[in-house]
Amino acid sequence: MRDALSMLPIPGRLLGVLLVLLAALMAPHALNLNPSVLAFFYIASAWRMLVIWRPQWMPGRWTLLLLMIAALALVVFSTGVADGRLAGTALLVVMLGLKLLEIRARRDIQVTVFLGYFLVMTQFLYDQSLALAIYLFVGVLALTVIQVGLNRVHADMRVQVRKTAGMLIAALPMASVMFLLFPRLDSPLWAISSSAAVTGIGDEMSLGDIGELTQSDAVAFRVRFFGPQPEPTQRYWRGPVLWRTDGRHWSPDIRPIRYTQPAGRRAAPLSYETTLEPSGERWLFGLDMVVDIPPNTRVDANGALLAAERLNKRFTYRAGSDPEMHATTLGSHEHALALQLPERLSPRVQRLAAQLRGDARAGDDAMPIALQALKYFRENPFVYTLSPGTLGSDPVDEFLFETRRGFCEHYAGSFVTLMRAAGVPARLVLGYQGGEYNPRAGHWVVRQSDAHAWSEVWVAGQGWTRVDPTAAIAPERIEHRIDTVRSQAGAQVVFQAAPDGVLSDLLRNAVWIADAVDLGWHRWVIGFSAERQSSLLQTLGLGNLRGLGLAIALLIGATLAAALAYLIARLPKPIVNDPLPRMWNRFIDKLRRAGITVHGWQGADTVCSTAMQRYPAASDQLVAINRLYVQLRYGRRRDPRQMQALRHRIRVLRLRPARQAR
Amino acid sequence: MQEAVIDSATARDGAVLRRVLQDAGRLIVGKPRELRLALCCVLAGGHLLIEDVPGVGKTTLAHVLARLLGLDFQRVQFTADMLPADILGVSIYDRGEGRFHFHPGPVFAQLVLADEINRATPKTQSALLEAMEERQVTADGETRALPEPFFVVATQNPRHQIGTFGLPESQLDRFLMRISLGYPEPEAERELLAGADRRVMLRDLKPRIDGAALMALQAQVDEVHVADIMLDYVQSLLAATRNSPRWELGLSPRAGLALLRAARAWALIDGRLLVVPEDVQAVLPSVAGHRLVNLDGDNTELITDLIQTVTVP
Numbered sequence: 001m002r003d004a005l006s007m008l009p010i011p012g013r014l015l016g017v018l019l020v021l022l023a024a025l026m027a028p029h030a031l032n033l034n035p036s037v038l039a040f041f042y043i044a045s046a047w048r049m050l051v052i053w054r055p056q057w058m059p060g061r062w063t064l065l066l067l068m069i070a071a072l073a074l075v076v077f078s079t080g081v082a083d084g085r086l087a088g089t090a091l092l093v094v095m096l097g098l099k100l101l102e103i104r105a106r107r108d109i110q111v112t113v114f115l116g117y118f119l120v121m122t123q124f125l126y127d128q129s130l131a132l133a134i135y136l137f138v139g140v141l142a143l144t145v146i147q148v149g150l151n152r153v154h155a156d157m158r159v160q161v162r163k164t165a166g167m168l169i170a171a172l173p174m175a176s177v178m179f180l181l182f183p184r185l186d187s188p189l190w191a192i193s194s195s196a197a198v199t200g201i202g203d204e205m206s207l208g209d210i211g212e213l214t215q216s217d218a219v220a221f222r223v224r225f226f227g228p229q230p231e232p233t234q235r236y237w238r239g240p241v242l243w244r245t246d247g248r249h250w251s252p253d254i255r256p257i258r259y260t261q262p263a264g265r266r267a268a269p270l271s272y273e274t275t276l277e278p279s280g281e282r283w284l285f286g287l288d289m290v291v292d293i294p295p296n297t298r299v300d301a302n303g304a305l306l307a308a309e310r311l312n313k314r315f316t317y318r319a320g321s322d323p324e325m326h327a328t329t330l331g332s333h334e335h336a337l338a339l340q341l342p343e344r345l346s347p348r349v350q351r352l353a354a355q356l357r358g359d360a361r362a363g364d365d366a367m368p369i370a371l372q373a374l375k376y377f378r379e380n381p382f383v384y385t386l387s388p389g390t391l392g393s394d395p396v397d398e399f400l401f402e403t404r405r406g407f408c409e410h411y412a413g414s415f416v417t418l419m420r421a422a423g424v425p426a427r428l429v430l431g432y433q434g435g436e437y438n439p440r441a442g443h444w445v446v447r448q449s450d451a452h453a454w455s456e457v458w459v460a461g462q463g464w465t466r467v468d469p470t471a472a473i474a475p476e477r478i479e480h481r482i483d484t485v486r487s488q489a490g491a492q493v494v495f496q497a498a499p500d501g502v503l504s505d506l507l508r509n510a511v512w513i514a515d516a517v518d519l520g521w522h523r524w525v526i527g528f529s530a531e532r533q534s535s536l537l538q539t540l541g542l543g544n545l546r547g548l549g550l551a552i553a554l555l556i557g558a559t560l561a562a563a564l565a566y567l568i569a570r571l572p573k574p575i576v577n578d579p580l581p582r583m584w585n586r587f588i589d590k591l592r593r594a595g596i597t598v599h600g601w602q603g604a605d606t607v608c609s610t611a612m613q614r615y616p617a618a619s620d621q622l623v624a625i626n627r628l629y630v631q632l633r634y635g636r637r638r639d640p641r642q643m644q645a646l647r648h649r650i651r652v653l654r655l656r657p658a659r660q661a662r
Numbered sequence: 663m664q665e666a667v668i669d670s671a672t673a674r675d676g677a678v679l680r681r682v683l684q685d686a687g688r689l690i691v692g693k694p695r696e697l698r699l700a701l702c703c704v705l706a707g708g709h710l711l712i713e714d715v716p717g718v719g720k721t722t723l724a725h726v727l728a729r730l731l732g733l734d735f736q737r738v739q740f741t742a743d744m745l746p747a748d749i750l751g752v753s754i755y756d757r758g759e760g761r762f763h764f765h766p767g768p769v770f771a772q773l774v775l776a777d778e779i780n781r782a783t784p785k786t787q788s789a790l791l792e793a794m795e796e797r798q799v800t801a802d803g804e805t806r807a808l809p810e811p812f813f814v815v816a817t818q819n820p821r822h823q824i825g826t827f828g829l830p831e832s833q834l835d836r837f838l839m840r841i842s843l844g845y846p847e848p849e850a851e852r853e854l855l856a857g858a859d860r861r862v863m864l865r866d867l868k869p870r871i872d873g874a875a876l877m878a879l880q881a882q883v884d885e886v887h888v889a890d891i892m893l894d895y896v897q898s899l900l901a902a903t904r905n906s907p908r909w910e911l912g913l914s915p916r917a918g919l920a921l922l923r924a925a926r927a928w929a930l931i932d933g934r935l936l937v938v939p940e941d942v943q944a945v946l947p948s949v950a951g952h953r954l955v956n957l958d959g960d961n962t963e964l965i966t967d968l969i970q971t972v973t974v975p
Contacts, residue, residue, distance in 0.1 A: 158907065571787045600973040601938030633975075634889045 011149075012052045015109060017047050018146050019100065023110070025119055025139045029093065034078040037090045040071060044097030050607045051101075059101050068098055089122045094288055109150055116143045130521040144168065174561075179528070180536060197660045205242055205250040205409055205430060205453060214285065220432055221276040221285060222519050224443040230270055230287060232434070234323040236454065236466065237285040240432035241302035243334075247342030248395050250413060250428055253302075254333075257511060257657045264563065268292045268320025275316045275519060284317060285431055285446075290465065292320025301334075302427075302547070303327050303464075314522050326463035330425065338425030345421060346397035352376070353421030366424040373418050374472040377411065380404065384474035412453040425458035438610040441516030442508070528647060578630055579643070587625065589648045594655040602630050615655045625649050675882055675962060676933020679705070682730045682870045683721065683931075689726050689863050690719055690843075692850025698817075698931060698942050699841050699948050700727060705881050705927035707813040708838020708920065709951065710828075711779075711838045716819065718843045724815040725774040725864055732872035733811065736771035740782040742825065746789035753802045769793050772809050772873055776816040776968070780826040787829065790814070791836045811876050836921050839945070840952035886915065886926035886937045891975035895939055896921060897974045908964055921949045939974040 023045055030038060051058050051302035057068065079090040096115045098466045103109055120143075142183055144164045149157075221237075242250040268291045276284060284297055284305035285614045293299055294317035298306050300313075307315060330338070356376065360368035388405040396417045399410050406414075412428055419426035433452035435444040454468040537550075588598050588607070596611050608626040611621045628646040632638055679701060686697045700723060703710040712720045719738070728735035737747060768774065769790065770929075775792055793799050796812050798807045816837065819826060833838070846854060857863075875899035896918055905914025913921075922937075924945040929937050946969060951961045 159905070460819045599970065600969045603943070605938055605940040630934075630936065630938050634887070634892055634938050635886045636889075636936070 002077050006429075006456070009104075014146060014149055018109065018112065018116075019045050021139065021142050021146070022096070022100075022116055022119070025116060025136070025143075026093065027134060028127070029089070030630065033086070033090055036074060036078045037093050039075055041093050041097040044100050045123050046102040047104065048249060058104075064098065064102060067101070070199045071095070071098060076192075085125050090127065092118060092122060097299075099387060101254070102594075106534050110147070110162050113143050113147050128526045130518060131158065133525075134522070136397070137526060140164070141168065144434065178554075180533070183548065190371055204252075205413070205428070214662045218448045219277055219515075220448050221273045221274050222443050222515070223435070224441075227271060228269070229437070230323065234270075234287065234596075235434050235444075236429075236452070236468075237283055237432040238287040238304055238429060239283050239298050239455075239485065240304050240429075242335040242428040242430065243430075245341060245342055245413070245417065246525075247344065247417075253337060266535075268322050270323065271318070271320040272468045273318045274318060275314055275523060276311060278313050278315075282310055282529040283314070286319045287321035288323060288431075289321060289325045291325060292318075292321050294319045302429075303328070314526065315524060326464035326465060330458055330463075335458075338427055339420050339423070341417065341420050342396075344394070345417075346394050349397050349417065350400055350641075352400065353418050364423065364460070366419075366457045367465070369414075369421065369422050369424050370457050370467050373415055373422075376468070377415075377469055377472045382411075382473045384470065408453045410474060412455045415467070415469040416455045419455070419457055422425055427456050429454050429456055433468075438512040438515050440512040441519060443516075443519065445515055448459070463625055481658045580629075580646075581648055583643075583650055584629060584633075588651070589654065590650070590653060605632070611655070618653065618655055620651050621649060625653065672882070672930070672935045673933045675879060676931060678871060679879070680933075682808045683711060684687060685730055685867065685870065686726045689860060690723055690869070691845055691853045691857075691946070692846045693719075696841050696843055697723070698928075702811050702867070702924055702927040702931060702945065703839045703948075704731065704876070705879055705883050705930060706920075707811070707883075708840055708923070709816070709836060711837040711840040712815065712817045712842065712886055713820060713840055713952075714842045714844065718845060720770045720815075720843060721777065721819040722864070723776060723843070724773065724817075726828045726867065727813075728773040729864060729867040730870050731773075731876050732869035733772035733813070733876070734809075735775070736768040737775040737777060739777045740779050740786070742781055742783065744786045746786050747801075749786065749790050750793065750801055751826040754831045762802065764804070765807070766806070766849070767799075770806075771801060771807060772811055772813065772906075773893050774812075774814045776814060778819060778826075779816040782827065784827055784830075786832065787827065788812075789835050790816075794836055803846060811880065811938070812875055815931060828832055831953070834952045835914075835916065837952065838924060839948040841948050846863045856863075873882055883923070883927045883930055885935060886929050889928065889936065892937050892939070892942070895972070895975050896925075899942070899968070901967055902972055903950065903954060906968065912954060915952050917950060921946060924949050943969050 023042065026038065030137060042232035047057070047059075070089075074089045075087060075094055079086050092115070096112070096119060099108070099112055100114060103112060117140065119139055123132060123136055141161075141164060143162050144167065145157075148160045148164050148167075172328055203460055240252055243253045244251045260655045271292060272287065274285065284294075285308050286305045289303050289307050293305070294508075296308055298315060305319070356372040357369055360372045361609060383405045384407060385405045386400075388407065388410060391403065395410075396414050399406055399414050400418075404564075416426040416428050430453050431456070432446045432450045434450050435446040437444050438486055445503075452470070454466060454470065456466050459465045494565040503600060584604075591598055591607065591611055594611075594615065596607075596614055600605055601608075603624050608622045612622050615622075625646065628642055628649065632642055632646060683694065686692055686701075690697060705729065712723070712727045714720055721906060724737075725735065727733075734823065747963070749767045749769050751765050751770065753762040753764045755761070756763045759868055779787060779790070793808060794812075797810075797812055798805050800806075817895050818829070833951060845851070898922075900913045900915075900918050920935050921942065925937050925941040928941040929935070932941075949963045950965055954961055954965070
């Protein structure tokens with residue numbers, strides 16, 4: 001008797017557990033929602049908790065109405081309605097709090113549990129990390145245990161947990177099929193708001209910015225190589241190219257981005273798969289230079305890889321690179337740009353450039369001049385530091401002759417300026433350099449602290465050639481990563497060398513494992529995009545199903561499966577359509593409306609004698625109903641006349657409270 | 663409209679049985695449920711184990727039943743030095759006739775009260791239990807049937823008393839039911855203390871039926887109908903005991919049979935020829951209590967909880 005259960009009194013302990021569980025499931029929203037919305041929920045929750053022991057404190061209908069108006073106002077004023085995601089979540093949260101305050105029957109607990117599942121889903125609108133997923137999965141398990149406990153197949157907790165686990169395992173195949181086949185949207189349902197975008201490499205650079213970017217340990221992207229791994233000197237991850245400068249700021253070519261004709265997929269010495277963290281930009285980073293261009297991406301005239309749109313979620317692509325390749329195009333426009341100098345170039349810089357050119361004694365040959373410049377950096381007291389201090393109105397001059405403290409941007413910017421002053425076409429490249437190999441996951445982790453700037457000079461007959469002036473002054477920068485923990489502001493930069501102890505070794509291993517797990521989660525679960533889905537469908541031979549068609553096919557399949565399950569569930573019943581239980585249920589309903597509690601385990605005798613105690617006036621009718629029912633239900637034969645009699649007696653039964661009893 | 667669902671013969675049986683209970687209730691005050699269980703046990707043709715501290719009326723209960731049901735009565739006080747022959751009987755050589763004569767032991771009675779059965783050694787206990795099961799005694803190669811009806815009421819002190827041999831679970835299974843009387847309620851005790859001497863009252867008690875009538879009633883128990891859905895219900899209960907972590911082992915199929923028989927007898931006392939869930943629920947604690955080994959706590963309470971987890975058909 002399913003109805004019987006839903007009307008049972010509320011088990012206080014179960015409700016207490018549910019309240020605690022919901023509070024725990026709510027907790028991660030502290031990062032997302034307005035504190036007042038959460039406070040509303042927690043106060044409502046605590047209130048309901050008190051009501052378990054003090055039932056008289058249960059709010060009445062009017063109090064609830066007032067509270068509801070207050071809650072709506074709270075949502076509107078604290079969160080607003082502009083961000084649908086936030087407003088929707090906040091509304092769910094306050095309504096859940098209100099629902100807690102009107103839990104009067106088991107049925108209400110049931111509804112609350114379902115709202116709990118919704119709450120779990122809203123968490124994923126803000127964060128899809130593995131840690132949160134595990135946390136919420138445990139929550140879902142606990143919610144389901146409560147659900148099972150509510151229907152009390154068994155009073156024992158361990159049995160309930162086992163039963164729940166069994167149910168969830170049984171649901172796994174269906175969930176997997178839905179995960180694989182459910183139509184996916186190409187963009188996230190709730191686009192990540194701009195505030196969530198991570199700092200990364202933009203397409204501008206200005207000298208004198210303190211190396212804030214360099215200090216961040218956030219992951220920029222991860223790369224898995226198929227086949228050979230790149231040499232340390234080959235690990236330059238190419239990003240945007242900057243051409244124009246005013247002495248302080250560097251910016252790209254003002255002309256719209258031009259794309260080279262994709263050369264198609266070519267065999268490349270190094271092939272790899274990159275998973276890029278959301279950056280809010282379009283730049284993709286490929287190993288210098290990309291020759292095997294991933295689908296849905298483009299390469300601009302500077303050899304930088306671009307996605308079709310801004311990256312608001314993780315993006316995975318496969319590419320191939322040839323480190324020996326050089327860009328060999330130099331149009332007249334680029335040639336002019338590559339020699340563009342700031343309007344005011346200090347005489348000291350011009351003199352130095354001329355001197356370098358003279359020392360090289362190589363005419364227009366670029367490479368010797370570049371080597372002279374690098375020699376100048378090496379032989380003068382230049383220092384690699386992350387906090388060089390700000391520079392004045394002519395940063396290049398100041399850096400080259402006075403402060404001589406700086407990091408990659410300073411060196412690359414000054415170097416390109418010097419080259420151009422010496423008549424050598426040069427340009428500035430932004431990107432990442434280096435990375436850390438994670439042996440647990442077999443991939444490279446490139447962090448924001450690996451952001452780098454280097455330069456390229458045009459060498460006649462060879463094309464654009466990379467020259468990294470930072471390598472000249474701080475070769476360790478290229479070989480090792482910067483130790484962000486130990487590189488204090490103002491001090492010399494500390495580079496990470498070989499492992500220096502068991503503890504740091506363990507720590508590094510732990511970091512590697514966590515990194516591997518996180519990437520796997522994003523690659524295989526979060527990153528299961530529409531594209532991957534369609535390739536899976538292709539392999540399954542369902543490639544021609546798309547969008548609506550797929551949805552309809554799924555719907556039909558699910559309906560058929562559900563219908564089959566329903567039919568099977570109904571099979572073992574000996575009498576499919578027995579009017580007797582229906583009659584009896586009608587009788588039980590009548591008793592319930594008269595305020596009599598009926599449990600599923602109580603037989604007709606017990607039920608009727610309970611009713612007789614409450615309504616002595618109806619004793620005769622109740623006795624007769626009981627006798628008829630017992631005879632029909634448990635007797636040898638069924639007399640149709642008795643069926644009619646029972647039906648009639650149940651219909652005419654009137655339960656009126658005995659007046660004298662009051 | 664035909665509503666006479668209970669045929670008159672059965673109603674008469676029920677009325678007789680309830681009169682027995684009424685009479686018994688005059689001597690054993692305030693224990694109607696225990697009395698009814700004891701009578702139910704007799705009707706179902708099973709044996710009864712009463713586990714209780716001394717002095718709460720175990721012996722009186724057996725006496726009263728014997729009187730009211732018109733059965734001849736034997737009482738055996740079990741002791742540690744008792745031998746099987748002390749119960750079953752011995753063959754003694756008769757010189758005059760020149761052959762062995764069997765002198766039947768106390769077990770040859772219709773109602774045997776085995777007092778403090780756990781004081782005897784396991785060997786002696788098992789002699790009685792075998793006789794209970796087989797309803798016959800084999801001595802000196804000759805098998806002798808026990809009288810009919812045959813009903814054993816064994817009493818047992820709670821196991822933790824010193825110098826006792828608790829019956830093992832497999833032996834406990836020979837008893838259809840185990841009940842305990844417990845101390846009477848204050849009002850009942852008052853009535854007991856203020857009332858007449860029980861021995862006098864016992865002597866004045868008139869039998870309501872006799873052995874033959876009892877056997878007829880026992881035969882009638884078999885006629886009580888158990889619907890298929892009731893069998894489902896009994897099976898669900900058995901399965902629930904087996905699935906529950908509270909007991910080491912669930913109820914056996916034999917226990918299931920015992921449960922059904924007891925439920926039938928219970929229904930007959932109500933004058934019904936069909937078993938309803940309440941019958942099963944009423945006898946379950948007494949039928950299952952001594953067959954379920956639980957790790958801690960009171961079985962009766964656990965079984966009551968168990969009943970509340972199984973939906974009636």
